[in-house]
Structures are given as C-alpha cells and as structure tokens.
Amino acid sequence: MARIGVIGAGYVGLTTAACFARLGHTVVCADVDEAKVSALSRASVGAHEPRLAELVAEGLGTGRLRFVLGNRAALADVDFVFVCVPTPTGPDGAADLTFVDAVLDEARGTVGPDCVIVIKSTVPAGTTERVAAVIDRPVVSNPEFLREGHAVDDFLRPQRVVVGAPGPRGAAGREAAVRVAELYAGTGAPAIVTDSASAELVKYASNCFLAMKLSYVNSLAELCERVGADVSDVTEGMSLDDRIGGAFLSPGPGWGGSCFPKDTRALLSTAESLDVDFPLLRATIDTNHAQAHRVVGLVRDAVGPLRGARLALLGLTFKAGTDDLRDSPALATATLLAAEGAVLTGYDPCVSADCGPVRVLPSAEEAARDADALVILTEWPEFADLDWEDMASTMTGRSVVDTRNLLPPAKVTEAGFHLVPLGRPTP
Ligand code: UDX
Ligand code: UDX
Numbered sequence: 001m002a003r004i005g006v007i008g009a010g011y012v013g014l015t016t017a018a019c020f021a022r023l024g025h026t027v028v029c030a031d032v033d034e035a036k037v038s039a040l041s042r043a044s045v046g047a048h049e050p051r052l053a054e055l056v057a058e059g060l061g062t063g064r065l066r067f068v069l070g071n072r073a074a075l076a077d078v079d080f081v082f083v084c085v086p087t088p089t090g091p092d093g094a095a096d097l098t099f100v101d102a103v104l105d106e107a108r109g110t111v112g113p114d115c116v117i118v119i120k121s122t123v124p125a126g127t128t129e130r131v132a133a134v135i136d137r138p139v140v141s142n143p144e145f146l147r148e149g150h151a152v153d154d155f156l157r158p159q160r161v162v163v164g165a166p167g168p169r170g171a172a173g174r175e176a177a178v179r180v181a182e183l184y185a186g187t188g189a190p191a192i193v194t195d196s197a198s199a200e201l202v203k204y205a206s207n208c209f210l211a212m213k214l215s216y217v218n219s220l221a222e223l224c225e226r227v228g229a230d231v232s233d234v235t236e237g238m239s240l241d242d243r244i245g246g247a248f249l250s251p252g253p254g255w256g257g258s259c260f261p262k263d264t265r266a267l268l269s270t271a272e273s274l275d276v277d278f279p280l281l282r283a284t285i286d287t288n289h290a291q292a293h294r295v296v297g298l299v300r301d302a303v304g305p306l307r308g309a310r311l312a313l314l315g316l317t318f319k320a321g322t323d324d325l326r327d328s329p330a331l332a333t334a335t336l337l338a339a340e341g342a343v344l345t346g347y348d349p350c351v352s353a354d355c356g357p358v359r360v361l362p363s364a365e366e367a368a369r370d371a372d373a374l375v376i377l378t379e380w381p382e383f384a385d386l387d388w389e390d391m392a393s394t395m396t397g398r399s400v401v402d403t404r405n406l407l408p409p410a411k412v413t414e415a416g417f418h419l420v421p422l423g424r425p426t427p
Helices: 011-022 034-041 052-062 098-107 127-132 151-156 168-183 196-227 231-239 260-273 279-303 329-339 364-368 381-385 388-394 409-414
Strands: 003-007 026-031 065-069 080-083 116-119 139-141 161-165 191-195 310-314 343-347 358-360 373-376 399-402 418-420
Touching: 003 011, 011 026, 011 052, 011 065, 011 151, 026 034, 034 065, 052 065, 052 151, 080 098, 080 168, 098 116, 116 127, 116 168, 127 139, 127 196, 139 168, 139 196, 161 168, 161 196, 168 191, 191 196, 196 231, 196 260, 196 279, 260 279, 279 329, 279 373, 279 399, 279 418, 310 329, 310 364, 329 343, 343 364, 364 388, 388 409, 409 418
Parallel strands: 003 026, 003 080, 026 065, 080 116, 116 139, 161 191, 310 343, 310 373, 343 358, 373 399, 399 418
Antiparallel strands: 139 161
C-alpha cells in the first residue's frame, strides 16, 4: 500500500483522499483553508456528497486518513502527490493554472526523489509535459471523472482510469504512470496508460462531448415543440440504438456546474490558440447560453409581460443531488427573469440563503404563495410529489413551466394548472 499526499480538499481532492484511504492507502490531505481542515479533522464534511462523510470518518478512525493545513504539509514523506486544486476559467476563457503552478513550485525541492507528482486538476493538453520539463521528478496526468452527487461511487467503481506520462506514447514516465494506475487496482476498472497530452484531452473530450449531446437535445426539444412531437419519445427511440445510448439526453434549462462550462470554454480556447477551427464546440456553448433565454420566453408566453410578475422557482442548484450553485442554469435563468422585472421567490432542498435576485424560502409551498407562475429548474424528485391541489390553493396564477419534464402531467393539470413542459405538447 502507498503513502499518498492530496493537495486540495475540494469535492475532487476530498473524494480522492477518502477513497484512497478506503482502498487501504495511507493518505494525508492538505488544504489552505484552516476552517475546512479543522472541520474535516473532526469528520465534519460540508459537501452534500453521499457516503463521503462516512468514508472520512472511517479513514480518521483507522488512522489511514488525516488532514493538514497548507499545501507543503502533504508533500513530505509520500510516494505520490495528487494535485487537486482549482483550475478556474481565466479572463480569456483558458484554464487559469495559477494554483497548479504554485503547488508544483512548492513541490519542487520538497518531495522525495522517488515521489510521483500526479496532476488530477483538469489542465489543458500539454501542461503535464511542460511541467515535467522543469521538475526533476516524475509527473503524470490522471484526470478525474467524478460527478457531483456520485463522486464516491464514481471513484470506487470508475468506468476507466486514465494515466498519461510525458513524451511520445508516454515513454518518459511510463513506469510512474503504471504505478499510479496500480493505486486503483482495488476498483477493478480498466486502465489506459498513454501520453500525458492524450490523458489530459480524454477529460476535455468527454465533458465537451456530453455538453454537445445536451445542447443537441435542447435544440431538438425546441424543434419538437414546433412540430408537435414529444422529445421523450424521440430520445427513447434514439437511445435504443446502441451507437447512441440513452444517457445525457434529457432536455433542461441548460447545462452548468463546476466543470462543463469551464471545460468547454477551455477546450475552445486551446483549439483557437492552435488555429484549429472547432465550430461544433462553439455552437455547443452558444446553444447553452441561448437556452436560459428560451426558458424565459416560455415563462413570458405563459404569464405575459414579466415586469412585476411573481414567480416561484423550484430548484436552484445546477442539478439535483448536490448543493452546488456554481454556474447553475437555474440562477442564469433567474438573473434574466429578474432583469425583465419579475419578482422571484425560490425553494431548493439544499439551499437556505437568498441567491442573487431570488428570495429563498423554507418550502415549495411558501415559495409558491401568491405566485403568478411556478418554474421547475432543478430535477429534485420531491417536486414530483408535491400536492398540486394544495399548491393551487396558495398560488394566484395557474401556470407551471417544467424545464426538466419532471412533473406528473395528469396530477398537475387535474389541479387546474396550465403545464408547459419542454419539447412536448402541452397536456
Ligand atoms: C478542482 C478543479 O476546479 C478541477 O479543475 C479539477 O478537475 C479538480 O479540482 P474542485 O475539487 O471542485 O475541483 O475544487 P474546489 O471544490 O473549489 O476545491 C478546491 C480546494 O483546494 C479548496 O478547498 C481550496 O481551499 C483548496 N486549495 C486551493 C488548496 O488547498 N491549495 C491551493 O493552493 C489552492
Ligand atoms: C461532470 C461530468 O459528468 C463528470 O464526469 C466530471 O468530469 C465532472 O463534470 P457534474 O458537473 O457533476 O459532472 O455534472 P453532470 O451530472 O455531468 O451534469 C452536468 C449538467 O448537465 C447539469 O447542469 C445537469 O443538470 C445537466 N444535464 C445532465 C441535463 O440537463 N440533462 C441530462 O440528461 C444530463
């Protein structure tokens, strides 16, 4: 079993640390946030991530996991250092590598001679190769594919492990890359060991492809509305073709979160900087920007001019099963609705503080009180179980715009509502 240092206790770093401890390795996880380190050391996990708190408590209990303050504290006496710090979008759309570069600077001269530095943060193709040239230690790329809300499961039962070493076909650090792949032996996942640029690109190529699928289906939903087709039947028909598959074909208010928006922009920026025209990717991003405007149009069609309209928004996080509001399409839609003068209340099972223009209330019923219309923006299953007779008695208006096609149409319409789904005929 290995000694592993993890830098950054965000949702990726913390999941990595807790799961490696679970797999039997000894892990020291560092973060620069003192409050976070102290909370984690008491097994208090802030993130809404199933099983993560349990694994952190287990790791602390067995002594295989501990938390330390400051990046440097996880660099000494370890066989592997996993860099899991943020790579946010820079001013020009490219990934900002300031945090990664700073950690690597600290690692130089601190890590032992046999230590392998593993870049798990999402970085543009070529980064590992560039870094490896100035660090006298093996450096490899090992991208993560963790979905929020499923991170522990995705780590312990991944569909693939990808590791890349610098040089043609990863020749320069192949042995180190194989050692990193072996850390995941307990997961039973197939491993791809390749060159670092390819490994880095697997991450961007996957997320951008998924985003492209979603923009495609969101446009398809609009077309379905025009021709009177039902997008659910269309995507079901598509999904029975093995070459297409059924995943990531649900239309919605747009795709968001901490990865898709930044990764699509970063890959486009990489392509542009290398003079590669990538119109599909540009259209994927533009279609997504237009989607929030389209949802506003549906609300306007349902309630009339938005100035002074009281709207209840159900769901504020970027998807169900997480408390994450980063780049949430629900909030993008809220901002546009507020810009047209709508007055917004909201409810989300994982959000308690007001969000931008949305006054957040403790229940769906309270958010809906006196509202002219209700807009479903995140697919929390509990919204499907609302008592629609009860909702009708508290609301002023009778319009429900369901951007996730989540609600049971019969129950909603029987309670007297006019239901506007996405990509389906109005019931
Ligand atoms: C991050 C990156 O954004 C993503 O590109 C990559 O794929 C994985 O790592 P995430 O885990 O969501 O994703 O980041 P976040 O939840 O913001 O947490 C980052 C943590 O790193 C924070 O707790 C922050 O305090 C910490 N950090 C940051 C350090 O410990 N050291 C630093 O130098 C910078
Ligand atoms: C994503 C990747 O899936 C994961 O592998 C990792 O690289 C991190 O980024 P995550 O950000 O947790 O994970 O979100 P994901 O579940 O992929 O959803 C992204 C967005 O697409 C959300 O806004 C979601 O609501 C939307 N979505 C997803 C749809 O609108 N319809 C779908 O059918 C699926």
